[in-house]
Amino acid sequence: MVDIANFENQQSMDLNADARNKLGQMFPEAIDSEGNVDFNILKLLVTGDSDYSSVSERFGLNWNGKFEAIKQAQKMTNKTVIPVIDESKDWYNTKNVYIEGDNLDALKIIQRAYASSVKMIYLDPPYNTGRDFIYRDDFFDDSANYLKESGQIDNEGRRYSTNSESSGRFHTDWLNMMYPRIKLGWNLLKDDGVMFISIGEQEVINLKEMTDEIFGENNFITLITRVQKRGGNKGNFFNPASDYILVYAKNITQLDNFIEVDIDEKIYNKIETEGPKTGEKYAEVVIYMPNLDYRPNQRFYVDAPDGSRIIPPEGKSFRWSKERFDEEMALGNVAIKPAKDSKLIDQDGNQSKWIIYQKRFLKDTLAKGTARPNNLFEKYQNMQSSKEMAKLGLDFDYAKPVELIKYLLRISKVDDEDIVLDYFSGSGTTAQAVMEVNLEDNKNIRYILVQLKEDIDEKSPLYKEGITNIPKLAVERIKRSGNQIDSQIGFTDTGFKKFKVARTNIKSWSDTTIQPQISLSFNSSNLVDGRTDLDLLYEIIVKKGLSLTLDIVEIKVSGGKVFDVQDGTLYVVTGNDIKRDVANAIITSRCGHEENDMLVTSNVVFVDEAFKSAEEKLNAIAFLRNHGYDAAEIESI
Structure with a gap:
């Protein structure tokens, strides 16, 4: 039935607002923080040309070279990828891809093939601490020219690999490197896709403002704080113990809620002793909290075991209505226990001797997927990754923990045939995480990894083993972790097709x-x-x-x-x-x-x-x- 009163007050569709919304889905960065269309940015995104004069008037993050960075994302590449079958595993059957080469070229090469196809992107880019390699764009295959153009050697052939604050472009170089890569990643995400970006405190603020523009502020989900380590005594004022993970949705209206999959069973510390749920773990959660908004239908009497009647104080209410309470009581999901400090009162207005709890059963919570993950990660510390690499016989200390990526895959509901992309893939943590989730959860998730050919320190034990660069390390890691999975029961795709970025064949x-x-x-x-x-x-x-x-x-x-x-x-x-x-x-x-x-x-x-x-x-x-x-x-x- 139509509500005539409300129906008569409805206005016709705001076509301008609808057009802005549609435009914002295609070009989020063309919509400013107040919801208005920035036609200079829109012109740049559509035609590659724009009037720079009014850019500074827009509220947002601006830096030297920003417009060139936007153009860089739009430029086509004459590069391709060529297969490297002898360094691959199970070439003819696998659905996984590993690409060695600059990720900007690689992202442009795969744009047509994978546009709007990727469910999850995880990135662990350089944190810009002053010791990180900074990518430079528009370089070619020639080795000397590559090193020069990529910032690894100077004009006289001397090698360097830092982004020093003394250069005067400490932040701008980094932002110019990151912008086109984040933008091209956005293009590859499905409508219900999600991007996770690990970052340190040096650039977290700049990265968030830049990524807000690319995705649209409304698609920002949260900023996760991750505990990197316990202990230590570095730093002048504070010991740095955490980093961050920015989380964005391609289109937040299309993204399912995340679910907590690693529930702390210490909270579920009670065991049911009677009824159909005997033996099940549950947590006790009070159904009255003083800070709840008052709702008349949620203030009612409850009979206590001693014959008294329990009710919230005047102007306060339970979390549940009377109907919900009766339902939960009938299901055996309510416990009424004696307490000395109850905030409830009895029928005479005196402090009650009882507290009412909901029995929240662990099995029900997992089945319903109603628990939400916290944005403070304390379990996934860096020392775990060293142990994970050691189990594979690899001496490497700079990877993210496999369990961290597995957790992100699960809370964001990455499922069968979904594609996971990591184009700052380092030692290949994401590949190992995908394979382990596939094995443990009986799924068939696919991955695409991209990594620049960065050298490994010649003094490293890895170098002495013949693992002289990061792609070689990743390939070896993926093979070794895959071989361990192959030895277990169940079919999991542990192969990968390796490709290298190269000049066109034509x-x-x-x-x-x-x-x-x-x-x-x-x-x-x-x-x-x-x-x-x-x-x-x-x-x-x-x-x-x-x-x-x-x-x-x-x-x-x-x-x-x-x-x-x-x-x-x-x-x-x-x-x-x-x-x-x-x-x-x-x-x-x-x-x-x-x-x-x-x-x-x-x-x-x-x-x-x-x-x-x-x-x-x-x-x-x-x-x-x-x-x-x-x-x-x-x-x-």
């Missing part, structure tokens, strides 16, 4: 733009020397917006091969001296998929120079068109 794509839909004249040598068919295949896959872990079948043909990607979604033709009969192999494969109802769409990409002659290529194309392919579905490189 000479014509080597400029700053990416134009995959290019047709070239026949016999032009358009492939970079030394690259393999698989290198080219995966570049085409990511530029087509397809996942790096799709199933691939190799079909051999005279003079070359056809790669059938995910049941005919894409066909890539490579080789030398291929003839027109390659088209027949494609049609035969496609027909098989159609018979099995697997084919949704199909696309064919030729390498021009793979064909024996222009005539053979043209005849192959004509054959494909005669069998249903149109011009837009056939491309050549």
